[in-house]
Amino acid sequence: MNIDIKQIDFVKGNGLVPAVVQDVDTGKVLMLGYMNEEALEKTIRDDKVTFFSRSKQRLWRKGER
Numbered sequence: 219m220n221i222d223i224k225q226i227d228f229v230k231g232n233g234l235v236p237a238v239v240q241d242v243d244t245g246k247v248l249m250l251g252y253m254n255e256e257a258l259e260k261t262i263r264d265d266k267v268t269f270f271s272r273s274k275q276r277l278w279r280k281g282e283r
Contacts, residue, residue, distance in 0.1 A: 221262065228255050234270060249280065 226235055239249040251269035257277050260268040271278040
């Protein structure tokens with residue numbers, strides 16, 4: 219995946235941007251979450267989607283508590 223993180227404006231959303239997870243074959247939307255810059259960098263580095271939990275105020279992966 220080639221993403222230029224510097225092109226994403228995290229300032230507009232108070233440090234967060236919406237992140238949509240879609241099925242690669244059907245395009246069906248599976249989930250909407252939010253990412254801060256750290257979550258996006260971690261997602262790219264680890265090849266596992268990481269979100270920022272607005273309620274917990276920390277990084278979070280689907281399925282963890």
